[in-house]
Each structure stands twice: as structure tokens, then as C-alpha cells.
Amino acid sequence: MDFLEADAPLLDGEEYSVEFEALALNPAQVEWAMGYEPGQAPEPVPGVIAELLVEASRHASVKVGVRLFRAPEVLLDGAAMQVDGVVLNPGDRIAGLLSGAREVAIYAATAGSGVDDWIRAQFATGDPVRGYVADTIGSELVERAADWLEERVIDHAIGLGCFTTSRFSPGFCEWDVSEQHALFSLLPRACCGITLTETALMLPVKSVSGLIGMGPECERATNACMVCTMKTCFRRR
Amino acid sequence: MDDILQRIATCIERGKVNATSPYPPDLKGQDGAHELTKAALEMGVSPSDVLAQGLVVGMNSIGRKFSENKVFVPDLLMASKAMQAAMVHLKPFFESGEAKHRGTFIIGTVQGDLHDIGKNLVSMVMEGGGWQVIDLGVDVSTEKFLDALNAHPGSAVGLSALLTTTMVNMEKTVAAVRAQHPDTKIIVGGAPLTAEYAKKIGADAYAPDPQGALDYLVGAVA
Numbered sequence A: 001m002d003f004l005e006a007d008a009p010l011l012d013g014e015e016y017s018v019e020f021e022a023l024a025l026n027p028a029q030v031e032w033a034m035g036y037e038p039g040q041a042p043e044p045v046p047g048v049i050a051e052l053l054v055e056a057s058r059h060a061s062v063k064v065g066v067r068l069f070r071a072p073e074v075l076l077d078g079a080a081m082q083v084d085g086v087v088l089n090p091g092d093r094i095a096g097l098l099s100g101a102r103e104v105a106i107y108a109a110t111a112g113s114g115v116d117d118w119i120r121a122q123f124a125t126g127d128p129v130r131g132y133v134a135d136t137i138g139s140e141l142v143e144r145a146a147d148w149l150e151e152r153v154i155d156h157a158i159g160l161g162c163f164t165t166s167r168f169s170p171g172f173c174e175w176d177v178s179e180q181h182a183l184f185s186l187l188p189r190a191c192c193g194i195t196l197t198e199t200a201l202m203l204p205v206k207s208v209s210g211l212i213g214m215g216p217e218c219e220r221a222t223n224a225c226m227v228c229t230m231k232t233c234f235r236r237r
Numbered sequence B: 001m002d003d004i005l006q007r008i009a010t011c012i013e014r015g016k017v018n019a020t021s022p023y024p025p026d027l028k029g030q031d032g033a034h035e036l037t038k039a040a041l042e043m044g045v046s047p048s049d050v051l052a053q054g055l056v057v058g059m060n061s062i063g064r065k066f067s068e069n070k071v072f073v074p075d076l077l078m079a080s081k082a083m084q085a086a087m088v089h090l091k092p093f094f095e096s097g098e099a100k101h102r103g104t105f106i107i108g109t110v111q112g113d114l115h116d117i118g119k120n121l122v123s124m125v126m127e128g129g130g131w132q133v134i135d136l137g138v139d140v141s142t143e144k145f146l147d148a149l150n151a152h153p154g155s156a157v158g159l160s161a162l163l164t165t166t167m168v169n170m171e172k173t174v175a176a177v178r179a180q181h182p183d184t185k186i187i188v189g190g191a192p193l194t195a196e197y198a199k200k201i202g203a204d205a206y207a208p209d210p211q212g213a214l215d216y217l218v219g220a221v222a
């Protein structure tokens, strides 16, 4: 599969390669993802972050794949929705927030298997702090890749005279992780090189998936934690 | 004696590994967990006291702060590095039987799941709490848990999972352990777990974090 340049318009069924620099991942974001207020991580963490951010750029191969589905392919029915004949059950809460969507973007993104290998190599140095910083950078990279896609979806929605919802992913709120299999059936085969295990784990590990709704009445949640049911999360703000 | 044990505890909590480690900056140039543990043993402090009043105190303190979201994963990892540096000196005493672990704890991430950071943190805190830890790794089958229990009868068991799709594999493992070793204490943990789920599958406890697992076991075997 050929990957399109990142500045190409959003096209249904396409997969995009995103440059590391375009994701503008910075040390403050990495500290935040670990639970610290930016600038509050103790020594030697800031130095390790700075060093590993440079290294990460050599191992990342960030890819984003998207499919766009228009009404009437999207049917909302209580807690379930049907997209191109595939039934998804995101639960009442997410379905409520998707109500009125005229179009949905279904996506998957990955930082690439090179990042998984690099993280393992950092743990193998025997310094678990390096390993954990690398792990957090990998997680943030793919989250930023999803942000990158979301911005393109917003532009696309504006072109349709629509607003967007937040990003919703299987495994969050009441949406069961096992629904990953249904979601992936809507994406191109082996989208961005991601495979799903029987237990719905994506490989490479640093991958995410989800959907974004578009419609004239759609709204984004101001704080993603408001939609998430995980009350014990160390990132809950 | 109390002073050196207190200093060991501080070095563990603050992640001060040895005299050459430059972190934390305010302890730069001072002895770390490595030197102080060696010195304490040379002074004649018993290995059990070094463990109980030095290492365990330091790890408990950082573990509690972690539970309260006052410190985060890197702080816990740095503390465990200092603890490992101290443990090197205690190991021969555990091997000779002069120092005793509180018990043995077998831990693994359940079948179908590859996550290990959370499990590793639990292992570190348990070890710092005076337990011998047998870490079976990730994607661990029920059979492997049973083999480990057969090799180390009387151990407690910890199961970790990061996704609801793998968490369900805990039920089978818990049932098999109960069938063969009914008195085994079983703790489950991981992001999608809840106390209700732990109860439903017949585990003894759900621990939201590593300190929770340690506190439960200390209470259960006391």
C-alpha cells in the first residue's frame, strides 16, 4: 500500500505517513502523560525525555488510516449503530454523543513496530526509567497522530458545513474492547500494518483506533475525562 | 543504628542508588543505598533489621505516595533501582537462610495480554516489601501459574491485565488455582479491574496499585 503525504486532503480509504516533526511532540506533553505537571518531573527524568525524544524520531514510522462513511450508512439505534452493514455497540453514552452525525470517520493509527522494538531495547538497557520514558513517548506519539487526523477530519467536516464529535475508541466508556474486530472490518485490510490478536490487542502495541462523528449539531467534549468512566486513572484531570 | 536504617530508607524512597549517582541533586556526593546497606551489615545490624527497618520502610513510603498520586511511575522506578542496589548485599543472607522473606509471591500478566509495566511495578514493590517474587512474565497460561505453585507451594498469586478482553482470562486461572491449591491467596489488578470483578471470579482481593497488593498480603499473612 502506498502512503500519502501528510498534507494531502482527507480521502476515504487512504493511509497517510506522518512525519515525526509534524506531530510536534514536546517534553511537557511527555511529562504530563506520566502524571506530572509540566516542568515538575524530578531529575533525571527531564534529561532522559530530551535525549529519547531525539532518538524516537529515528525509530518512528507513524501511519494513520481512515475511512469515511456517509448517511444513510450510519444508522443510530439506541446504544448501537450500523456502519456499512457492520453493527457497532458503543453504548448509550457515546451513541448519544454521536446522535445527529451525518458522516463518521473511522481510523487507526500507529507509531510503528520500530517504536515497539526501540522501547523494548530501552528497557533492556537495565534502566527502567529509560524504558518507561520511551514507552510514554511511544504512547504520546500515537495519540498525537490521532490528534493530527482529528484536525484533518475537522477541516473535512467544515467543508460539509458540519461540526465534529470527540474521538471515541473501543475500550473507553461503555464501548467494549472486543468491538475492535468489528471496527477493523471497516478499515482497509492490515490498515497501517496493524494486526489484531484474538484478544483484540493491536500490534504494534503503540496503536490506537476509533471514530469521529460529523454533523451540524455535533459537539466535542471539552474534557475527555468527562466521557471516560475510569475514575481511578492517574491522568484524570 | 536507627540513624543508618533511617538513611537507607531515605535513599530508597528518594532513589539514591550509590555515592556516584548524581540524583537526587540534594544528596549528590553522599553515600547511597549501596554503601549504607553494606555499612549497616558491617556494623553488625542484622539483615532482617536492614530489610524491615530500612528497605521496607523506604519502599512503603514511596509506594504510599504513589497510591495517593503524589509521585508517579518514574519515582517508583528510581526507588526500586536503589532498592536493588541494597538487595545485592542482602541476597547472600536470604540464600543462607539468615534472613527470611515474608513469603513468596508468584505474579504474571494473564494469557493473551502483553503488558508488563504495571506487573513489574507490583513485583518491585513486593520485593521491596520483603517478599520473594517469582515473575512469570506476560501472556502466562493457567498451566504456568500451576507449575509455579507446585514448585513453590504456599505462595500467594498475583494476576495482572490491562484490557477487559484479557481480564476475562483471569477467571479460568483463579478457578484452576482454587481447585488445586484452595488456600492460595489470589490478588488481581490492572487498569480495567474492579473489586466487584475480583469478587465475581473468586479472587481474594483487587489491588488498585502495587502498595494495595502489598498491604493486602501483609494483612492476610499477619
Ligand code: B1M
Binding pocket: A138, A139, A140, A142, A143, A169, A170, A171, A172, A173, A176, A177, A200, A201, A202, A203, A204, A205, A206, A207, A208, A209, A210, A228, A229, A230, A232, A233, A234, A235, B073, B107, B115, B117, B118, B119, B121, B122, B157, B158, B159, B160, B161, B162, B163, B164, B165, B187, B188, B189, B190, B191, B192, B207, B208, B209, B210, B213
Ligand atoms: C496482582 O496485583 C496487581 C495489583 C495492581 C496492579 C496489577 C496487579 N497490575 C497492574 N496493577 C496496577 O499497578 C500499576 C501501577 O499503579 C498499574 O498498572 P498499569 O499497567 O495499569 O499502569 C502502568 C504502570 C501505566 N499505565 C499505562 O501505561 C496505561 C495508561 C493508559 C492511559 C493507556 C495508554 C498509555 C495507552 N493506551 Co490505552 N491506556 C489506558 C490507560 C489508562 C490508565 N490510566 O491506566 C487503558 C489501559 N487503555 C485502554 C484502551 C481501551 C486502549 N488503549 C489503547 C492504546 C493506548 C496507547 C497506545 C495510546 C497507550 C499505550 C498503551 C500500551 N499498552 O502501551 C488501545 C489498545 C492498544 C493496543 N495495542 O491494543 C485501546 C484499546 C483504545 C483504542 N481502541 O485505541 C483502556 C482499557 C479499558 C478496557 N476496557 O480494557 C484504559 C484503561 C483507558 C481507559 N480510560 O479506559 C495498575 O493497574
